Amino acid sequence: MKHTALSVNLNKVALVRNTRHLGIPSVTRAATLCLTAGAHGITVHPRPDERHIRAHDVYELAELLQDWPGREYNIEGNPFHNLMDFIRAVRPHQATFVPDAQGQFTSDHGWTFPDDAERLRPLIHECQTLGVRVSLFMDPVPEQMAAARAVGADRIELYTEPYAAAYGHASETEQLERYRAAALAALDAGLEVNAGHDLNRDNLTDFLRQVPGVREVSIGHALISDALELGYDATVRAYLDCIARAAA
Ligand SMILES: CC(=O)[C@@H](O)[C@H](O)COP(=O)(O)O
């Protein structure tokens, strides 16, 4: 199994930047520092209300990543809102489809099959025709994984907030078992597995030890919060160490 890649989500850098008209902190500078520290990729979730990542960030990061061969660009969003325009223009390595409503506070659930299947199928196919891998944001429900594969997805991203909320509490073991079962079902269906949402330096290693085959974690809120204290370089290295410890 290949190692788990770390994709740094830069939403929260843009969120701070957007409170003034000064261009600081810079999203592209943050990307460069994270990639220099060893991050395997960059993630953004350009929401329709542009509360954090704006259209120009998506394009500037695409250009920046041209200078980082081997590192991946992952753009998340709802393909029935604004995501597909970005995918067509930028052709990132990966599109992560997330079923968020307009103006949603943050992502809090995955796709549901069979309800979402027929409308997702042509958009997944279009991405793949453009050379873009498609990952579907999913709750950890083993029974849903074969359907995610049947609709054409390459990967699923397990929505990890329920695990993160349970971490350190009595329900942690039960939650981990749910994620483990979902990952095994996804792998069994021929899908690759990503994970993300509220992962952090405390909960990441245990998750990766218990949940098999995770190809990528995308981490933003906690990582950027850590970087405010530690700096990007030390922070990214700390998260890479969490991943390495899981594999040891
Ligand atoms: C899909 C996912 O879990 C994250 O991208 C999350 O949606 C982050 O978005 P915010 O930074 O807007 O909370």
Ligand SMILES: NCC(=O)COP(=O)(O)O
């Ligand atoms: N896909 C999840 C992501 O990109 C980051 O989520 P979070 O770490 O900001 O909760």
